[in-house]
Amino acid sequence: MPKQRLELYRREVESFLEQCLDARRMPATLYESMRYSLLAGGKRVRPVLCLVWAELLGGDRQAVLPFASGLECIHTYSLVHDDLPAMDDDDLRRGKPSNHKQFGEAMAILAGDGLLTHAFELMLHADLPAERLVRAAGLVAGAAGASGMIGGQVTDIQLTGSGATNVEDLRAMHGMKTGALLQVACTSGAVLAGAIEEDIQRAATYGGALGLAFQVADDILDVVGDEAALGKPVGSDQGADKVTYPALMGLDKSKSLGQEMVAQAQEALQGKSGPQADFLSDLAQYVMDRTE
Amino acid sequence: MPKQRLELYRREVESFLEQCLDARRMPATLYESMRYSLLAGGKRVRPVLCLVWAELLGGDRQAVLPFASGLECIHTYSLVHDDLPAMDDDDLRRGKPSNHKQFGEAMAILAGDGLLTHAFELMLHADLPAERLVRAAGLVAGAAGASGMIGGQVTDIQLTGSGATNVEDLRAMHGMKTGALLQVACTSGAVLAGAIEEDIQRAATYGGALGLAFQVADDILDVVGDEAALGKPVGSDQGADKVTYPALMGLDKSKSLGQEMVAQAQEALQGKSGPQADFLSDLAQYVMDRTE
Numbered sequence: 092m093p094k095q096r097l098e099l100y101r102r103e104v105e106s107f108l109e110q111c112l113d114a115r116r117m118p119a120t121l122y123e124s125m126r127y128s129l130l131a132g133g134k135r136v137r138p139v140l141c142l143v144w145a146e147l148l149g150g151d152r153q154a155v156l157p158f159a160s161g162l163e164c165i166h167t168y169s170l171v172h173d174d175l176p177a178m179d180d181d182d183l184r185r186g187k188p189s190n191h192k193q194f195g196e197a198m199a200i201l202a203g204d205g206l207l208t209h210a211f212e213l214m215l216h217a218d219l220p221a222e223r224l225v226r227a228a229g230l231v232a233g234a235a236g237a238s239g240m241i242g243g244q245v246t247d248i249q250l251t252g253s254g255a256t257n258v259e260d261l262r263a264m265h266g267m268k269t270g271a272l273l274q275v276a277c278t279s280g281a282v283l284a285g286a287i288e289e290d291i292q293r294a295a296t297y298g299g300a301l302g303l304a305f306q307v308a309d310d311i312l313d314v315v316g317d318e319a320a321l322g323k324p325v326g327s328d329q330g331a332d333k334v335t336y337p338a339l340m341g342l343d344k345s346k347s348l349g350q351e352m353v354a355q356a357q358e359a360l361q362g363k364s365g366p367q368a369d370f371l372s373d374l375a376q377y378v379m380d381r382t383e
Numbered sequence: 384m385p386k387q388r389l390e391l392y393r394r395e396v397e398s399f400l401e402q403c404l405d406a407r408r409m410p411a412t413l414y415e416s417m418r419y420s421l422l423a424g425g426k427r428v429r430p431v432l433c434l435v436w437a438e439l440l441g442g443d444r445q446a447v448l449p450f451a452s453g454l455e456c457i458h459t460y461s462l463v464h465d466d467l468p469a470m471d472d473d474d475l476r477r478g479k480p481s482n483h484k485q486f487g488e489a490m491a492i493l494a495g496d497g498l499l500t501h502a503f504e505l506m507l508h509a510d511l512p513a514e515r516l517v518r519a520a521g522l523v524a525g526a527a528g529a530s531g532m533i534g535g536q537v538t539d540i541q542l543t544g545s546g547a548t549n550v551e552d553l554r555a556m557h558g559m560k561t562g563a564l565l566q567v568a569c570t571s572g573a574v575l576a577g578a579i580e581e582d583i584q585r586a587a588t589y590g591g592a593l594g595l596a597f598q599v600a601d602d603i604l605d606v607v608g609d610e611a612a613l614g615k616p617v618g619s620d621q622g623a624d625k626v627t628y629p630a631l632m633g634l635d636k637s638k639s640l641g642q643e644m645v646a647q648a649q650e651a652l653q654g655k656s657g658p659q660a661d662f663l664s665d666l667a668q669y670v671m672d673r674t675e
Binding site for chain 2: 112113116117118120121122168172175177178195196197198200201204205207208209211212215216220221222224228229232235236237238241242246248249
């Protein structure tokens with residue numbers, strides 16, 4: 092069952108995140124604010140992908156853990172900034188007050204900045220060969236930046252409410268906003284393991300397909316999901332005029348697209364075997380099947 | 384004359400910054416917003432320090448240029464975020480509308496995030512030995528983060544208007560808020576040059592002293608400077624209840640402290656000679672003597 096194994100890896104990441112901020116080295120409120128969002132729960136999918144791809148290709152999970160956790164810091168900072176009043180203006184995140192609701196707007200901006208910077212500190216201090224660190228961290232910076240995640244958020248804001256979106260634009264936007272970081276979680280794991288280029292490419296294909304499946308599944312869940320399980324109001328995307336796959340292509344075609352991506356992700360694993368390959372294959376399917 | 388040489392180095396940085404963002408790879412508005420603040424002028428002190436320290440210790444200026452320019456991206460992002468309504472709420476920056484006044488608050492937050500991330504992309508793609516890049520970029524992440532620049536900004540917000548500040552607290556705050564990045568500009572240059580530990584320590588001492596002198600001089604300029612030359616209203620720090628050196632210890636003692644720091648910076652250069660050493664020595668003095 093991928094859910095149990097996901098939970099196993101997730102706990103390793105969780106306990107690293109628990110102690111990766113040093114309270115003695117920063118102002119108390121900043122520490123509280125960064126920690127609040129970093130430990131607010133979540134599936135920790137990005138660090139888990141990085142760990143498992145590294146392991147699949149011969150890397151050492153413990154050595155990769157600090158780098159993988161950096162990916163979660165980046166994901167968390169993006170949520171903190173996206174929730175700000177000037178952006179999505181969300182009061183709730185995973186059923187709790189969003190960071191700026193709890194600590195004020197200034198502190199939320201700075202906590203986000205702090206988490207983004209901390210990510211690179213963690214990544215660059217992993218005990219791995221410098222050549223691999225430079226390449227992997229460089230890939231992460233590209234994926235998280237203006238031509239990746241941040242560019243995707245800008246495009247999302249511009250598409251929202253424009254009413255002129257097609258599936259291609261939506262896919263390009265998600266490819267940047269959520270796909271790039273999920274993909275680089277896989278490729279950086281491969282790079283850190285010292286994998287050959289062909290295997291790094293497999294990780295890229297898997298991560299790209301998984302990222303799209305993930306987003307399609309999120310959109311579907313927003314239509315059919317259960318409010319309590321999600322921690323945010325069902326239909327909140329529709330309410331904010333968000334463009335979604337079900338809205339553009341209907342629920343059935345959205346499910347088909349998601350399933351197609353699952354198949355593509357699983358194909359990238361062909362020829363690989365063992366528990367990591369099985370887990371990654373099951374995870375791709377689980378992304379589409381999950382109910383929360 | 385340090386001012387002419389500073390101008391020479393500054394132009395090299397400027398022309399690199401001109402072409403370091405790729406318009407084809409990101410949404411047009413995000414590109415405009417990032418570029419607007421990155422090319423809004425400024426003395427480019429941080430990249431220049433990095434370049435000159437690298438050169439002084441045998442490094443290649445051209446190879447270090449992308450890394451050095453990353454430091455300017457970090458400095459620029461911090462200005463964009465500090466100007467936001469939730470923070471210092473500044474409408475002007477260097478005589479022009481601040482980023483959020485020009486592009487709106489959401490874009491200013493994202494442009495800042497983009498510049499911070501781009502900094503690491505630039506730094507990690509410099510054509511230098513990986514071991515040096517990892518160490519130097521790791522130092523920069525530490526100096527820019529929650530125990531450095533960001534922590535200093537939080538402390539600054541907390542000190543402002545608290546009315547209970549002493550010189551030690553002010554010095555500690557500035558050491559984080561502005562000192563850490565100026566210092567790491569010097570130390571990263573030394574690391575990238577492949578310098579021995581003793582010389583990296585010299586760079587740290589110089590940068591630490593220069594950082595304090597810089598802040599003291601800024602505070603003094605805010606009291607005695609010329610509005611047009613500064614591009615912001617004179618006395619604006621006092622108006623916002625900012626705690627300054629002149630306010631705490633008077634103008635004369637502030638000048639003495641600044642001059643003491645200049646001497647400490649120059650002492651760190653003892654035994655070094657040549658145009659770079661001369662420039663760094665003159666620069667330390669120039670920081671206190673400048674009128675804008």
